[in-house]
Amino acid sequence: MKFKKFMIPVLGVLIPHGAFADSSLFSIKDGDGFKRFAVSAGWLHVMPQGKPNNLGNKTVIPEGYEAGVGRIRLSDITENAVDKNGLTALLGLLDDTQITGGYLPDLGLKANVYGLEQWQSPNTGLEAQDVDTLGLVFNYYFTDHVSVELVGGIPPKVDLKGIGNVTAPLSTHTSVLGLADLDLQKDLQITNLDSYDTAASVRAWTPAVTLQYHFGQTGINKFRPYIGIGAMYAWFDDIKLNKGIEGDLIAAGHQIQNVLDGKAGAALSGETSSANPYVKVKADTGIAPFATAGFSYDFNDRWFSTASVSYAALNNKAKILVISDKDQSELIRSETKVDINPVITYLGIGYRF
Incomplete structure (x- = not known):
């Protein structure tokens, strides 16, 4: 311990105090003819290369x-019945006076519901579209050849194109007072993404930092290529759904709430439920x-x-939630991986100091 206490002040005397300050690596003075700092501004063009990934969906309704059933529209039975035996048995219980306005009354029937717990929607997904913005680039040069670069700019609004038709594969099983089984199958329409120009827009914050190597030499070569590797950090806000x-999605939320309310018939016909569903969108x-x-x-x-031309192997997960205002439960959740994988071109004018 005494030896260490002795050597520390001795080393402090032997090593010149200006050693680090005079180093070309740490000094803020100009090096061998090159400037330490550079800043440029220009046109940043982002071209996503990713392909859509299927939407994965689930609801609050467990399998079975x-x-x-409640009040149910007759056409929802006749058009979606798997076989006619159960339909015949059901209609045999009724007379014409009980069918009012095309609806059957509440007969106290129960139905087991299948297909809504979770499912995949094939050939669906989200695609990020091309976007332009003002880019700002900052460089600090450790040497004439090595620098660190920070890429930023004005966060652009990115449009997301929706792909495919999202439906829910509903099926139900009902015992008609022990006389016969009545099975129904219907693809509940959630949303047809192909019907809209854009599914959503989002503001993208995507700063990137790279370590670069510059070929050539300052004062000798006017044209100097460079290469670099680093990382991009991306987060998203101001998400606006079409x-x-x-x-x-709100209409689909009413369908799910009707099932919870014991009104499966109303769910089939798309009637308003006891809830007031709303939609939230999140991005990782x-x-x-x-x-x-x-x-x-x-x-x-x-x-x-x-x-420059750059590439980032970037993807994130988008989540669409339909929430009940009654208890804040998630009636519907849809998730998809959004492969962005952008190729980014930049053209700018800069100043060194």
Whole structure:
């Protein structure tokens, strides 16, 4: 311990106090003819390359859930009955006076509900569209050849294109007072994403940092290519769902709530439920590997132009929730992986100092 206490002040004397300050790596003075800092601004064009992934869906209705049928539209039975035996038995219990306005009265029947707990929607998904924005790029040069770069800019609004038709594979089983079994099958319409130009828009915050190597030499080569690797951090806010899709999802939420309310017949006919469902959309944040290649061209020792092409292996998960205002439970949840994987081009004018 005494030896350490002795050596520390001795080393402090032997090592010059300006050693780190005078180092070309840490000094803020100009190095061998190059400037430490550079900033540029220009056109940033983002071209997502990812393909859509199927939507995965689930509702609050467990498999085999027993629900009251309640009042039911006759056409919903005749058009969706799997076989006619149960239908014949049911109609045999009624006379014409009991069928009012095309609806059967509440006979106290129960139905087991299947297919709504969870399912995949094939050939569906979300695709990010191309977008342009103002890019801002900052560089700090450790040496004439090595720099760290921060890429930012004005966060753009990105449109998400919806792909495919989302339906729910509903089936029910009812025992008609022990006389026969009545099975119904119907694909409940959730939303047809193909019917809308865009499914949603989102503001994307995607700063990236890279470590770069610059070829050539300042003062000798005006044209200097560079390559770099790093990471992109992405988060998303100001998510706005298409109003038409939002309306479709609210209607689907009413169908699920009607099943919970013991009104499976009302669910089939798309009637308003006892709840007032609303929709929330969420997007996960993510970190992605980032690679870039480009060049700079010097007009003089301070002003330059620059261009680059970059790629980020970026994806995130989007979640669409239909929530009941009664107890804040999730009536419907849809999730999909959004593969963005953008190719990013940049063209800018910069200044070194």
